[in-house]
């Protein structure tokens with residue numbers, strides 16, 4: 001077997017679901033909103049889709065941004081997923097705020113943005129509502145990703161480097177056309193948003209073992225020469241998973257990827273809805289700029305129908321795909 005010169009992979013995005021999934025989940029979330037919320041969100045859907053990835057972009061210039069996207073649970077003890085204090089006050093009293101920031105603060109970033117969204121609804125500030133709805137959607141999505149809940153976030157501790165983007169970006173991109181996006185979900189008022197944020201983290205964390213185990217198991221059928229490809233970037237040879245390996249791995253774990261994608265969308269809808277209820281259910285139709293034509297309402301109805309029939313993609317109505325193709 002050819003010995004690889006470089007044992008490390010460069011992973012371009014270690015901060016969240018790939019852009020494709022973030023953009024998809026905010027669109028799907030909209031269809032689960034109650035009818036009083038839908039038209040406003042629908043009129044601004046392009047904004048929400050575009051800015052659903054803004055928190056990742058912010059990492060480039062804001063050094064406080066990175067820990068908002070994950071939590072390395074092992075740093076807080078063996079059963080941290082269930083035993084760590086849920087509130088910031090208690091968790092920071094036990095571990096110190098600095099330690100929390102070092103190992104990730106996604107559960108509290110979610111509630112912080114949830115509060116900001118609630119306040120924006122309360123004040124009827126159109127731009128703030130959209131801004132925080134997009135940010136909140138991003139962090140809620142990230143909490144659902146198994147590798148956002150572990151110190152071994154890129155398999156670097158188990159000789160599985162590169163698994164992060166394999167799971168959250170490569171797999172969805174490879175199999176998007178076969179994904180089942182719709183699952184019945186009645187939007188739910190979150191009595192305890194902090195707990196709901198933790199439930200998202202726990203749902204991701206529960207899948208972590210399988211994420212690693214399936215890769216390891218499959219590796220037995222793939223010698224390195226078939227498992228990896230070498231690509232030079234700026235003259236430096238880098239190791240990436242091959243498409244053949246990614247496809248085989250996808251066959252094993254795509255059901256879980258899809259479940260997390262759907263649950264992300266449902267949770268985003270729940271958080272948006274709860275913020276709106278807590279703000280006293282303000283009239284969002286008053287925030288709609290330029291009365292939309294009847295055709296917009298008809299389009300929204302058609303999209304909800306298409307979503308339920310898993311036909312958004314085939315009809316060309318999934319914004320994430322349109323945006324991605326433009327790039």
Ligand SMILES: [Zn+2]
Nearest residue numbers: 015016069142
């Ligand atoms: Zn992220």
